[in-house]
Amino acid sequence: MMQTFxxxxxxxxxxxxxxxxxxxxxxxxxxxxxxxxxxxxxxxSADLTLIKDTRTLYFAKGMNxxxxxxxxxxxxxxxLSFDISDKxxxxxxxxxxxPAREKNxxxxxxSATQPxxxxxxxxxxxxxxxxxxxxxxxxxxxxxxxxxxxxxxxxNRSGMDYPDATVHLVTGKIHLLDRIADLANQPFPYGRPExxxxxxxxxxxxxxxxxxxxxxxxxxxxxxxxxxPAPRAITKSRASDYMVYTLDGQKSLLNGWSxxxxxxxxxxxxxETLHVFDASRFGNGVMQMVSFTNDKGSGLGSFxxxxxxxxxxxxxxxxxxxxxxxxxxxxxxxxGKRHHLSLGPDPRxxxxxxxxxxxxxxxxFDKKNNLSGFDxxxxxxxxxxxxxxxxxRIDIFxxxxxxxxxxxxxxxxxxxxxxxxxxxxxxxRVSPAGKKNIHYTITTYQGDRxxxxxxxxxx
Amino acid sequence: MAAKIGSFLMKSxxxxxxxxxxxxxxxxxxxxLVSADTRLGILPQPDAVHIRLSNQNPAMVQEHHQxxxxxxxxxxxxxxxxxxxxxxxxxxxPLSDPESVRVLSAAMPPDGAGLIWQVYSxxxxxxxxxLSYLPAGLDSLVTYTATVNARETAxxxxxxxxxxxxxxxxxxxATVRLDLDTVFSTQIQDQETRQVSFPIPQNPExxxxxxxxxxxxxxxxxxxxTAVGVPFGYEITFPVNAVRDTFDLRPGNVRIFLEDVQGRxxxxxxxxxPFLAKGDSFFLETGRTRDxxxxxxxxxxDDIQVRRNDKGxxxxxxxxxxxxxxxxxxxxxxxxxxxxxxxxxxxxxxDMAHAYTLEDxxxxxxxxxxxxxxxxxxxxxxxxxNIFADKFTQYNQVTYQ
Numbered sequence: 049m050m051q052t053f054x055x056x057x058x059x060x061x062x063x064x065x066x067x068x069x070x071x072x073x074x075x076x077x078x079x080x081x082x083x084x085x086x087x088x089x090x091x092x093s094a095d096l097t098l099i100k101d102t103r104t105l106y107f108a109k110g111m112n113x114x115x116x117x118x119x120x121x122x123x124x125x126x127x128l129s130f131d132i133s134d135k136x137x138x139x140x141x142x143x144x145x146x147p148a149r150e151k152n153x154x155x156x157x158x159s160a161t162q163p164x165x166x167x168x169x170x171x172x173x174x175x176x177x178x179x180x181x182x183x184x185x186x187x188x189x190x191x192x193x194x195x196x197x198x199x200x201x202x203x204n205r206s207g208m209d210y211p212d213a214t215v216h217l218v219t220g221k222i223h224l225l226d227r228i229a230d231l232a233n234q235p236f237p238y239g240r241p242e243x244x245x246x247x248x249x250x251x252x253x254x255x256x257x258x259x260x261x262x263x264x265x266x267x268x269x270x271x272x273x274x275x276x277p278a279p280r281a282i283t284k285s286r287a288s289d290y291m292v293y294t295l296d297g298q299k300s301l302l303n304g305w306s307x308x309x310x311x312x313x314x315x316x317x318x319x320e321t322l323h324v325f326d327a328s329r330f331g332n333g334v335m336q337m338v339s340f341t342n343d344k345g346s347g348l349g350s351f352x353x354x355x356x357x358x359x360x361x362x363x364x365x366x367x368x369x370x371x372x373x374x375x376x377x378x379x380x381x382x383x384g385k386r387h388h389l390s391l392g393p394d395p396r397x398x399x400x401x402x403x404x405x406x407x408x409x410x411x412x413f414d415k416k417n418n419l420s421g422f423d424x425x426x427x428x429x430x431x432x433x434x435x436x437x438x439x440x441r442i443d444i445f446x447x448x449x450x451x452x453x454x455x456x457x458x459x460x461x462x463x464x465x466x467x468x469x470x471x472x473x474x475x476x477r478v479s480p481a482g483k484k485n486i487h488y489t490i491t492t493y494q495g496d497r498x499x500x501x502x503x504x505x506x507x
Numbered sequence: 508m509a510a511k512i513g514s515f516l517m518k519s520x521x522x523x524x525x526x527x528x529x530x531x532x533x534x535x536x537x538x539x540l541v542s543a544d545t546r547l548g549i550l551p552q553p554d555a556v557h558i559r560l561s562n563q564n565p566a567m568v569q570e571h572h573q574x575x576x577x578x579x580x581x582x583x584x585x586x587x588x589x590x591x592x593x594x595x596x597x598x599x600x601p602l603s604d605p606e607s608v609r610v611l612s613a614a615m616p617p618d619g620a621g622l623i624w625q626v627y628s629x630x631x632x633x634x635x636x637x638l639s640y641l642p643a644g645l646d647s648l649v650t651y652t653a654t655v656n657a658r659e660t661a662x663x664x665x666x667x668x669x670x671x672x673x674x675x676x677x678x679x680x681a682t683v684r685l686d687l688d689t690v691f692s693t694q695i696q697d698q699e700t701r702q703v704s705f706p707i708p709q710n711p712e713x714x715x716x717x718x719x720x721x722x723x724x725x726x727x728x729x730x731x732x733t734a735v736g737v738p739f740g741y742e743i744t745f746p747v748n749a750v751r752d753t754f755d756l757r758p759g760n761v762r763i764f765l766e767d768v769q770g771r772x773x774x775x776x777x778x779x780x781p782f783l784a785k786g787d788s789f790f791l792e793t794g795r796t797r798d799x800x801x802x803x804x805x806x807x808x809d810d811i812q813v814r815r816n817d818k819g820x821x822x823x824x825x826x827x828x829x830x831x832x833x834x835x836x837x838x839x840x841x842x843x844x845x846x847x848x849x850x851x852x853x854x855x856x857x858d859m860a861h862a863y864t865l866e867d868x869x870x871x872x873x874x875x876x877x878x879x880x881x882x883x884x885x886x887x888x889x890x891x892x893n894i895f896a897d898k899f900t901q902y903n904q905v906t907y908q
Contacts, residue, residue, distance in 0.1 A: 182595045201595070201615075304617025308595075359596050361567075361639075364559075368602050368637045369569065369684075371561040392564075395782035396755065402867040406905050407853050408893040411823060417816040419823055419898050426905075427868075435755070435784030481786055495899065 084167070086213040088301060089292075090179050090202065092354065093221045096228045097177040098127075099210070101170040107139060107160040116170060117153040121208035122232035127173035130156045138162045146237045154237075175229040176206030177301065179217045181311070181356035183378065185389065186370060187338065189363050191321045191438070194340070197313045198353060200282075200293070203306035212298040217282075219354045219380070220290035282311040284351045291352055314347035321438075324388075325399035326445035333393030334442065336374070341386045353381040358389055396436040397478075399444060404429050412496050421495030427457075430486040434478040444474045444486070452493040452501060460486040553638075556681040558645070558670075566645045568678075570638045576608065576628035583636075586621030589675040591643040599624050602635040644673035647685075649759035651780060653791070655713070655741065657768045662713040662741060666759075670701045707756075711743040714843070718790060719801045721848035726803040736795030737844075740778065744788040756783040763793045799842050799877070802833040806886065821896040827857060829888040836877040846873040852903050853892045860885040869905065 089098040105114065114130065125146060132139050138161040145155040179202045186195045200217060204210070283294045293311055317340050324335045338360065342348050355378050362373040374391030381387045405427035412421040434440045451469035458464055463475035478484045493501045553570035560566050574583060583599065594615055601608040611625040628634065648669040655662050668685060670693065672678065677696045684690045689705050717739045725731050741763070745756075762777045776793035783789050807829040814823045836842045849869045863871040877883060894903055 184596075184598060306615045306619075308613035308615070308622075310612065357595065361598075362561075368600055369557065369559070370567070370639070371559045372564045372567045372596075372641055373561070374564060396784045398784075398787075401907070403905065403907060404865065404868050406868045408902070411893065413814075413816075413822070416818075417814075417822065419816075419895060422893070422899070422902075424902065433787075435786050494902065 086210050087216065088177065088210055088213045089216045089218055090177050091218045092179060093219075094228070095175040095178070097174050097206070099172055099174055102133075102167060103170070104165055104167050106165050107158060107163060109160050109163045111142075112158040112160060113145075114156045114158055114168075115153065116155075117150075118208075119152060121206050122175055122229060123152070124173040124175075124228045124231040125152075125154060125234075125237035126231055127171070127228075128154050129169075129171045131169045131171075132158075133167040133169060137164050137166050139164065139166055151235065173228045173231075174206055174208070175227075175232060176204070176208075178203045178205070181354040183353075183356060183358040185338070185358055185360045187319065187360065187362045187373060189365075191338070191362075192319065193316045194319050194338070194360075195313075195315050196317050196340070196348070197310060198356075199308045199310050200354075201306050201308050202299075202301065204301040204303050207303055209303050210301040213301055214297075215295040215299045215301065217293040217295075218287075218290055219293075219352075220288075282309065284311075284349070286351075291354070293354075312348060312353065317346045317348065320441070322441045322443055323394060323397045324443045324445070325432075326447075327401075328445070328447045330393070334397040334399050336391040336394040336397075337388045338391060339386055339388045341384070342381045343384050350383050352383050353378070355379045355381070360389060360391055394436075396434070397440055397442065398431075398433045398435070399442060400431045401444075401446075402429050402431065403427065409491075410497060412500070414496075419495075421493070421497035421500070423497055424492040424494060425489060426492070427489050428487065430474070431483065432476055432478055432485070433483045434480060437480050439480060440478050442476050442478060444476070445471060446473075447471045448490070448492070450492075450498075452498040454491045454501070456489050456491070458486070458488040460484060554635075556678055558678065558681050558683045560647045560668075560683065560685050565641045565643075566647065567639060567641055568645070568681075572636050572638060573633050574626075574636050575633050576626060576631070578628055578631050580611070581626045581628060583624045583626050584621060585624075585638065587676075588620055591675070592640050594619065594622060596639075596641045597622055598637075598639040599626070600637045600639065601626070602637060603632075608632070608634050642674040642676060644671075644675065646671055649757045651756075651759055651761040653741070653743075653761050653763045654772070655763065655765045655775075657766055659715045659741075659765070660713075662710060662743065664707050664710050664743075666705055666707050666756075668703045668705055670695055670703065672697055672699050672701075709745070711745050713741045713743045715739065715741055716790070717796060717799055717842055717844045718792075719844060719846050721803060721846075724801070728800055728802060734797045736797045737799050737801060738792050739794060739796050740776075740790055740792040742788055742790045743783075745783070745785045755785055756780060758782050761791055763791065796838075798836070798838040799844065800833075800835045800837070801844070801846070803848070804831045804833070805829070806831045807888075816897070822898075824894050824896060826891045826894060827888065828891065829886050831884065831886050832861075833882070833884045834875060834877060835882045836880060839879045841879055842877045844873075844875040844877060846875055847871070848873075848887075850889055850891070852894065852905060854889050855892065856887075856889050858886070858888040860887065863887075 084104060085100075085102040087100040087102075089100075091097065116128070116130075128144070130141060130144070132141070140159045142157045142159050145157065147153055147155060179200050181198060181200050184197045184199070188194065202215065202217070283296065285292050285294070295309065299307070299309075319338050319340045322337050322339065324330070324337055326335075340346055342353050344350055357375060358378050359375045360373045361370040363370050374389075376389045376391070378387060378389065403426045405425075407425045408422050409425055410421075410423045411419065414420040430444055432442055432444070434442075445467075448470050455472065458474075460476070461474040462477055463473075465473045465475075467473055474486050476484050476486065553572050555571040557569040557571075558566055559569060585597065585599070599610055599613075601610065607629040609627045611627055613622050613624045615622055648671070650667050650669060652665045652667075653662050654665075668683070668689075670683060672695045675697055677694075677699075679694050680692065681694065682690060682692050683703070685705060691703055691705065693701055693703060695701050717737045719737050724737070725735055728735055758779070758781050760777055761780045763775050765773045765775045767773055778791045778793065780789060780791065805828065807827070809827045810824050811827060812823075812825040813821055815821050830848075832846070834844065834846075847866075848871050850871065851869050854869075861873055861875070863873045866872050871887075875883070
């Protein structure tokens with residue numbers, strides 16, 4: 049079975065033939081029209097896809113009711129829009145009708161002063177179509193470069209096929225008042241007031257029209273346009289604070305299927321491998337990180353990368369052999385930003401911080417001789433060892449619970465950085481099978497000493 | 508049609524993974540595969556299958572295939588049934604000129620158990636490709652057997668790799684790669700477990716020690732209802748200058764055997780070895796001895812330098828403490844003991860009758876050699892400073908911050 053639901057999706061024109069003057073015969077009929085073009089704007093931050101369905105219709109002189117109905121899929125009726133592309137045509141949309149006791153139906157009343165053909169655009173929101181970026185990174189054997197491939201998986205669970213669609217993938221956070229899926233499930237397009245009206249005398253006619261529509265054959269799934277020998281290009285563009293990725297050519301979004309399409313591929317992204325010890329974030333393990341910059345120099349262009357899962361592999365030979373090195377989830381990576389991929393703890397690198405000496409000094413007492421403050425002096429050694437076969441750069445972060453401290457006597461580090469008032473970082477490079485120790489002293493001020501710290505002599 | 512390809516493949520086997528290539532006229536897409544123009548290509552058996560086992564990461568399977576491609580756009584289908592795969596981690600990598608063969612895109616059918624790649628080829632060709640995936644249920648364990656000589660001076664370490672295949676996919680002939688140098692061939696059926704020995708190029712160095720930790724051991728064992736015994740075992744270390752192809756030891760259970768002087772092999776215990784990198788050390792506990800008795804007694808506590816507030820409440824004071832250690836070796840052989848004890852807070856030595864090494868500010872390590880049937884007694888006297896008695900008492904314990 050290609051689809052669980054064989055969906056009916058048809059566009060009908062119920063038109064009234066005006067036969068010379070006020071005396072006219074009225075014929076209700078349904079004209080199945082072919083889609084000329086479908087555009088799908090699939091949003092990432094919400095379960096929302098904007099479908100723009102362009103068709104050509106023939107309008108007779110007089111009032112033309114244009115009926116649109118759907119089943120087996122969900123459409124937010126409050127988002128339905130019907131537009132005539134050429135505003136110079138003698139057409140006017142006088143009103144939109146949501147018939148009583150008929151779910152999933154809308155009728156536009158189009159008045160024509162002259163018979164004509166017109167291109168119309170039907171647009172609506174529908175849930176159930178998703179896209180999800182994910183990345184594959186293959187590290188070189190020496191871990192100095194990686195091949196980064198970004199792909200999007202476009203998945204259609206809407207219950208509806210969208211053949212030969214132009215697909216736009218939209219990133220950025222949009223503000224919504226209601227979930228589109230909820231709006232699509234409402235029994236009445238805009239809800240209902242407390243009181244009920246009477247039955248609609250047009251009910252039978254509408255039912256007949258609907259039966260006609262539902263007896264129509266479903267659209268045939270059409271062939272995709274000729275494929276190019278290159279992967280389908282994805283054009284990136286900005287719209288305000290949103291990024292839009294547009295797939296080149298047409299793409300059939302078949303219900304139930306998902307497609308993986310490459311949107312970025314860089315053969316040789318320079319990477320730096322480093323190890324991070326941060327007990328406040330990772331506990332006692334030393335995390336292995338791979339960092340790269342999202343910029344032109346890396347071959348990644350000048351656009352942000354949407355967030356997604358990253359699977360990292362490590363090349364082990366020149367014959368395509370590789371092992372799985374770890375996975376991470378990348379958040380949105382703005383252009384020019386350096387990003388760190390975490391590959392999990394590396395047992396070959398160890399970092400052991402130790403307090404080698406502890407003392408309480410500068411005890412202070414208040415006027416009643418109660419203990420009111422003191423300094424804690426800790427002499428630290430951080431023992432770092434590299435049991436791997438490669439040189440390792442290790443960043444060691446330390447976080448203190450309050451900013452009332454002084455650090456002194458730092459030895460053994462390659463770099464030191466005070467990140468903020470509570471955090472600092474050491475960086476060291478350790479050769480294979482090598483060890484390195486960092487020594488420093490932290491004086492922490494407690495009680496009244498926090499107010500007197502400027503009087504503390506530096507150690 | 509792609510769905511039909513998937514169905515076709517899945518019907519062909521109850522469980523398993525299958526790859527096939529479908530050559531179609533360039534320009535047609537998946538639904539068009541049902542057309543008369545479609546000709547299903549060969550169902551290639553992989554030339555080689557590699558199971559890559561890396562430390563602490565899932566097993567990765569790499570299949571080498573020769574896939575016939577026609578000029579233009581080809582469909583290469585890969586489906587699985589009864590196998591759990593992460594479809595985002597299934598990679599198809601052509602091993603040819605990237606300009607002549609390119610993977611364009613992939614599609615996944617509604618049942619989510621297959622992938623169909625569109626592969627462009629500039630010519631009719633048979634192209635080597637690697638299919639890589641991470642099947643759930645395929646993993647490995649390592650177990651060790653350590654055989655210690657009668658004098659307990661050397662240890663022979665054997666390792667076995669346990670390959671467990673509960674992935675749903677049999678592997679008739681696979682090359683299993685544990686690390687750069689440990690590669691072997693095997694076949695393994697679904698729901699089968701195989702054990703394979705692999706060599707450890709160089710045995711680690713070992714030292715037998717008894718390890719007494721004051722934090723966990725009773726201080727007065729002779730007055731306990733049952734004799735607890737002092738843990739003993741072997742500290743193993745790969746020397747830093749180990750041969751190049753000596754690799755790290757993966758985590759696993761170690762069963763320890765002793766070859767006694769009569770030539771018997773005695774099981775003496777087991778322990779869990781965590782990841783042990785080259786050059787690192789680990790203490791494998793194998794049992795407890797009741798022939799060495801270690802007693803710790805507090806002999807004296809003096810409060811000094813007592814400071815009170817105006818109401819007479821003690822604010823701060825120091826203590827001088829004397830702890831006595833009594834070590835009895837009732838055996839007829841010597842014993843090497845590692846004694847670990849802790850002194851918390853701010854302290855300084857006063858009269859320490861035995862040499863010690865500071866592991867950190869509060870942890871003392873004493874390495875003690877006892878001769879056969881020797882009893883040794885020594886005192887450690889130290890002063891704890893600035894003990895808070897009224898306010899800030901939480902600072903009598905040192906925190907790591």
